[in-house]
């Protein structure tokens with residue numbers, strides 16, 4: 391087995407996993423439509439490797455000092471091992487665990503959340519440069535990183551009120567996506583609103599969070615400004631800063647039982663995004679522990 395994330399116990403056999411109230415990490419090394427070398431399918435392995443450079447200790451948090459246990463169940467192929475994903479969800483829900491998922495491209499969010507339980511008190515929030523609300527992307531491809539939330543909505547009968555998209559600063563979004571946002575097919579907070587009136591916009595996010603018992607959170611790293619994630623496949627200017635991203639998810643995390651981090655494409659020469667992902671995971675754990 392590849393190395394586990396620092397501070398996490400290996401727990402490869404999911405069928406035997408029965409730990410309660412713990413945090414479970416899984417990698418989904420899958421890209422559906424992209425074949426660029428060094429793509430996000432390599433991120434689960436490389437993010438774990440990068441975590442070895444970290445101590446897991448900061449001025450505010452010590453991973454070795456937590457009462458909660460952390461388990462790394464390894465990688466699952468969301469296309470070929472759907473039965474394993476179903477078993478993982480069963481374990482997470484029965485044992486009151488929380489799940490941290492490392493993609494893969496954004497299509498893995500559909501693979502994961504289409505198997506998740508949904509009811510009126512469950513919501514999904516995604517941070518992204520693009521809405522990922524296409525009906526097909528690229529043309530004639532109906533399940534990809536560009537169609538995630540259109541398919542989730544359709545296949546699980548979700549209402550506009552239980553879907554919040556934060557970001558959308560991309561000039562490469564399709565007209566279909568723009569039309570859907572305009573028609574309020576999901577709730578939407580553009581990045582410029584966060585910069586323009588931060589406190590009011592954070593309050594709006596808090597009000598959304600307050601309405602639900604359970605939230606699934608999906609973080610496409612291209613929600614960050616291109617300066618922070620220059621190796622990603624679809625970077626855009628005018629995105630979030632890492633600090634603002636943390637302020638936003640701090641509000642959401644108390645209700646979150648599932649969080650994924652997707653599209654962490656790096657190059658041999660530039661592995662910054664892997665560092666960012668490791669730091670983000672520790673920040674998420676720290677917020678969950680407090």
Ligand SMILES: [Mn+2]
Nearest residue numbers: 496518522610
């Ligand atoms: Mn995306």
